[in-house]
Amino acid sequence: MEWVDKPDSQEPMALDEQELITSGNRLSPRGSGFPQIHGFKNFPGCLRQGRAPLVLLFLCLMLFAGLLVAILVQVSKVPRAQGLEHSSQEEIHQVLTQLKARIALLCRPCPWGWxxxxxxxxxxxxxxxxxxxxxxxxxxxxxxxxxxxxxxxxxxxxxxxxxxxxxxxxxxxxxxxxxxxxxxxxxxxxxxxxxxxxxxxxxxxxxxxxxxxxxxxxxxxxxxxxxxxxxxxxxxxxxxx
CATH class of the missing domain: 3.10.100.10 (Mannose-Binding Protein A, subunit A)
Incomplete structure (x- = not known):
C-alpha cells in the first residue's frame, strides 16, 4: 500500500482513504447544510470535524417543521368541515320543506268519492x-x-x-x-x-x-x-x- 508523506505530528493516512474522503466532500453540496448522511457513518474524518451534530439539528428542524405544517393543515380543515355540515343541514331542510309543500298539494280532506x-x-x-x-x-x-x-x-x-x-x-x-x-x-x-x-x-x-x-x-x-x-x-x- 502506498503512503503519503505527512508531518511527523500526524499519523500516516492511506491513499485510498484520503481519496474517498475527498470524493465524499466533493459530492456534498457546499453551503447546503445537508451533506450525505451515509458519508458520516462511513467516514470517521467527518465526525472529527463536528458535522454530524449539525446534520442532526437540521433533521430535527425539518421534522418539527413537517409536524407544524401537518397540524396547520388539520386545523384549517375544521372550519371547512363545520361549514360543509351546516350547508348539508340547510339543504336537507330545504328538501323537507319542498316535500311538505308537495304533500300538502296531494292531501285530500275527504276520501275519493266523498x-x-x-x-x-x-x-x-x-x-x-x-x-x-x-x-x-x-x-x-x-x-x-x-x-x-x-x-x-x-x-x-x-x-x-x-x-x-x-x-x-x-x-x-x-x-x-x-x-x-x-x-x-x-x-x-x-x-x-x-x-x-x-x-x-x-x-x-x-x-x-x-x-x-x-x-x-x-x-x-x-x-x-x-x-x-x-x-x-x-x-x-x-x-x-
Whole structure:
C-alpha cells in the first residue's frame, strides 16, 4: 500500500482513504447544510470535524417543521368541515320543506268519492239498504248516518238528494219513543228543524219510524225498506306541521 508523506505530528493516512474522503466532500453540496448522511457513518474524518451534530439539528428542524405544517393543515380543515355540515343541514331542510309543500298539494280532506262541505265529508251511496243496515254501512267506514246540525248543512244535503232524485236515509228516527224524533248521536230534533218536513209529515202511517230525504223535504218511512243513504264524518286535516 502506498503512503503519503505527512508531518511527523500526524499519523500516516492511506491513499485510498484520503481519496474517498475527498470524493465524499466533493459530492456534498457546499453551503447546503445537508451533506450525505451515509458519508458520516462511513467516514470517521467527518465526525472529527463536528458535522454530524449539525446534520442532526437540521433533521430535527425539518421534522418539527413537517409536524407544524401537518397540524396547520388539520386545523384549517375544521372550519371547512363545520361549514360543509351546516350547508348539508340547510339543504336537507330545504328538501323537507319542498316535500311538505308537495304533500300538502296531494292531501285530500275527504276520501275519493266523498264530498266536502264545511269541514265535513259526505258519502252518497249508489246502492240501497234498509235504515239499520245503512247505519252499519256508515260505521264500517268510520262515519255516521248523517246527523244534520245547521240550516246550511240541510240545504246542501237536500240539494244533493233532490239532484239525484233519490229517496235517501238520514240518521233520524223515533224508534225509542213514538213521535219523539232523535238523531243517532242522541240529540233531539230541534223545533226549528220542523220546517223541513214535507206537508203533512211525519204522519207515522204504518209504523214509519225512520226519516228520509224525499222531494224537497223530509218524510217518515218504514225502517225496513231499502233506500240510498248518506254518511258523514269530519274532514281530515292537511296541516304541514
Amino acid at each position: 264530498r266536502s262541505f264545511q269541514e265535513n265529508c259526505y258519502f252518497f251511496s249508489d246502492s240501497q239498504r234498509n235504515w239499520h243496515d245503512s247505519v252499519t254501512a256508515c260505521e264500517e267506514v268510520g262515519a255516521q248516518l248523517v246527523v244534520i246540525k245547521s240550516a246550511e248543512e240541510q240545504n246542501f244535503l237536500q240539494l244533493q238528494a233532490s239532484g239525484y232524485n233519490r229517496l235517501t236515509w238520514m240518521g233520524l228516527s223515533d224508534l225509542k219513543h213514538e213521535g219523539t224524533w232523535h238523531w243517532l248521536d242522541g240529540s233531539p230534533l230541534l223545533p226549528s228543524f220542523a220546517q223541513y218536513w214535507n206537508q203533512g209529515e211525519p204522519n207515522s202511517s204504518g209504523e214509519e219510524d225512520c226519516a228520509e230525504f224525499k222531494d224537497k223535504g223530509w218524510n217518515d218511512s218504514r225502517c225496513d225498506l231499502s233506500k240510498f243513504w248518506v254518511c258523514k264524518k269530519p274532514a281530515a286535516s292537511c296541516s304541514s306541521d
